[in-house]
Amino acid sequence: MAELQTTPTHPVRFRVHRRKAGDSGGRFDTFEVPLDEHRTVLDGLVAIRTGQDPSLTFRHSCFHASCGTCGMRVNGRDVLACVTKVADTGPDVTVEPLANLPLVSDLVVEMGAFYGPFDRAGRPLVRESELLPGGERAEGIDVLTRYEDCIECGICVSACPVAGSDSRYAGPAALAAAARVVLEPRDADAPAALRFADDEHGIWRCHVAYECTEACPSNADPGGHIMRLRRAATANRVRRWFGAGRAAR
Amino acid sequence: MSEQRAQTSIPATRPVERRRGWWGWFDPRGRRLGGWAFALNRLTGLGLVAYLYLHLGILSLLARGPDAWDTFVDIALNPLVLALDVVLIFGMLFHGLNGLRVGLVGYGLVASRQAALFVGLMVIGAIVLVVATLRVFA
Numbered sequence: 025m026a027e028l029q030t031t032p033t034h035p036v037r038f039r040v041h042r043r044k045a046g047d048s049g050g051r052f053d054t055f056e057v058p059l060d061e062h063r064t065v066l067d068g069l070v071a072i073r074t075g076q077d078p079s080l081t082f083r084h085s086c087f088h089a090s091c092g093t094c095g096m097r098v099n100g101r102d103v104l105a106c107v108t109k110v111a112d113t114g115p116d117v118t119v120e121p122l123a124n125l126p127l128v129s130d131l132v133v134e135m136g137a138f139y140g141p142f143d144r145a146g147r148p149l150v151r152e153s154e155l156l157p158g159g160e161r162a163e164g165i166d167v168l169t170r171y172e173d174c175i176e177c178g179i180c181v182s183a184c185p186v187a188g189s190d191s192r193y194a195g196p197a198a199l200a201a202a203a204r205v206v207l208e209p210r211d212a213d214a215p216a217a218l219r220f221a222d223d224e225h226g227i228w229r230c231h232v233a234y235e236c237t238e239a240c241p242s243n244a245d246p247g248g249h250i251m252r253l254r255r256a257a258t259a260n261r262v263r264r265w266f267g268a269g270r271a272a273r
Numbered sequence: 274m275s276e277q278r279a280q281t282s283i284p285a286t287r288p289v290e291r292r293r294g295w296w297g298w299f300d301p302r303g304r305r306l307g308g309w310a311f312a313l314n315r316l317t318g319l320g321l322v323a324y325l326y327l328h329l330g331i332l333s334l335l336a337r338g339p340d341a342w343d344t345f346v347d348i349a350l351n352p353l354v355l356a357l358d359v360v361l362i363f364g365m366l367f368h369g370l371n372g373l374r375v376g377l378v379g380y381g382l383v384a385s386r387q388a389a390l391f392v393g394l395m396v397i398g399a400i401v402l403v404v405a406t407l408r409v410f411a
Contacts, residue, residue: 045287101303102303121291123297124292124293125291126288126291133291134288137288183303185293185311189294230379232374232379233311234387238305238308251381255380255382256381
């Protein structure tokens with residue numbers, strides 16, 4: 025019978041942002057958790073909640089980067105805690121909630137502010153059948169990009185420097201969703217999505233830092249989609265100037 | 274009654290606004306190449322605006338006669354001031370070349386190659402900066 029292999033644990037010091045309803049400000053609490061190198065930041069937070077402080081609040085669900093609920097800032101980077109190994113963070117781990125979204129408690133942010141603009145973007149549908157061998161692709165689409173894999177985690181909004189200074193900015197994810205509708209309408213209201221995006225607080229507010237694309241855990245490339253949307257919006261304006269009938273109004 | 278008790282015993286969880294603000298533009302934590310370019314573009318932009326007013330102030334010395342201007346020229350040839358000229362050239366090069374990238378990418382022209390475009394333009398800028406520095410101190 026094979027002997028069970030165990031991996032040695034090392035103490036990991038977590039500095040975790042804390043703030044409850046009614047608190048006048050935030051603070052950081054420190055917890056030490058023994059973890060082996062295969063464990064993740066989310067494993068550490070779960071261990072803290074179950075073994076040291078049951079009042080610690082954070083969101084998680086799937087543990088494998090599918091649900092997008094455990095987005096948070098770890099050592100200043102916007103990541104999914106469930107796939108961020110402590111072997112990569114080092115022994116000192118500072119955990120904060122996502123930036124640029126209202127804070128509810130500890131590491132939990134109000135995602136309504138993130139989801140809100142999605143309605144105006146047209147909420148593109150995902151059709152997994154197209155990804156299967158022999159699946160039919162929509163007309164005009166030669167290559168399927170991975171925007172369909174946006175897991176709506178909010179990390180792009182947290183990483184975006186512009187979202188931090190413009191509370192009316194629609195945000196990378198919602199604009200990328202609008203791009204999906206504009207470039208591949210599938211009977212959705214593409215002109216409405218373009219009107220939503222073609223705004224000073226929409227695609228034209230982006231300053232091409234591409235932090236959203238770099239931070240996106242799903243390679244959905246929101247920055248690239250914003251630029252494609254800009255090209256579509258510019259082409260639409262040119263068509264309007266020359267009175268073309270197909271231009272979105 | 275129980276509903277009323279629940280309402281009074283559980284504190285309201287009104288979300289707290291937590292934006293990073295404009296100072297978040299310069300937060301170095303977690304910054305990647307595009308983020309540094311974004312922050313440096315703002316710093317160089319502010320620096321160039323400040324230089325514009327400084328430049329106008331210096332030009333106004335011409336109205337005060339040749340002595341005032343000659344005195345300024347002596348100061349301008351000080352190695353420390355020449356080093357500031359190099360900083361100015363860096364600011365102009367970075368802001369101009371990164372602005373070119375932002376302009377091109379911003380209209381979706383080379384969006385898929387924006388990182389390579391940035392690196393390429395910065396290499397050109399570095400070469401020009403080296404040549405300019407040698408000429409400034411020649």
